[in-house]
Amino acid sequence: MYIALGNTVVDSKEMKETIENNTDFKVIKDMSKGTKREDILAFNLSVDIETLKEILKEDYELEDVEEDELFEEFISLTEEMTIDIEDFIPENAILQSKAYKWDADDTIKLVIAMADEEMGELKLKDIMKRLLTQVE
Incomplete structure (x- = not known):
């Protein structure tokens, strides 16, 4: 599916491959059609817990961290890692995650959405809320 992000046209299949080949994320589903818009690129992604543990080991003794706190750290780190994806989106696009x-398969699930910066953060935030209701 081709998505217009400002003056740039992005192929969602190419973006999927770019994400999988250049980051620690795996694409579960292309959610772009689910936005019901032609100017939003969206994906449901996952990242392996072991990958997150390796990163967190540098700052924490993981066996001393309670599970609730560990969950919060995993969520925060996963969202921070989407910065890697920003390197591959068009210059005039914004990304939210x-x-x-x-999940039971020891991954953290997330949704990302990209749009032209002219759309604005608030509108993209509303679209993210709708996308989150579509996942599992």
Whole structure:
């Protein structure tokens, strides 16, 4: 599916491959059609808990951290890691992400959405809310 982000046209299949080949995220689903818009690129992603643990080991003794606190750290780190994806989106695009679940397959699930910066952060935030109701 081709998405117009300002003056740039992005192929969602190419973006999926770019994300999977250049980041620690795996694309679960292309959610772009679910936005019911032609100017939003959206994906449901996951990242492995072991990957997150390796990163957090540098700052924490993980065995001393309670599970609730660990969950919060996983969610925060996952959302921070989406900065890596920003390197691959068009210059005039904005990206938002929201991690929402520690899944039984030991991954953190999240949704990302990209749009032209002219759309604005608030409108993209509203679209993110709608996308989050579509996942599991």
